[in-house]
Amino acid sequence: MNNREQLLKDIGIVDFTVVELALFLDTHSCDQSAMEYFNHYSRMNMQLKKEFSKTYYPLKLDFAESEHKWRWGDAPLPWEGVCG
Secondary structure, three states: OOHHHHHHHHHHHHHHHHHHHHHHHHHOOOOHHHHHHHHHHHHHHHHHHHHHHHHOOOOOHHHOOOOOOOOHHHOOOHHHOOOO
16 A cells, blocks of 8 residues: 555544544533544544645645645546545
């Protein structure tokens, strides 16, 4: 597994964690420990996505910015065989 694939895998894991914590907090809104975990993984999620977007291609429209060119179309398309 190359660095790009590992980073995408890590992003998927952290994304899943953030969603699960959000669902938990929907029913346990006063759980301070869960809130701390949510904040931690939300920051980690943003950092991983920024790192990936800077190194490879933007995963979110918010990260398409560049000083020299519009990067939103840089990502490989699913039928190009690199998205899985």
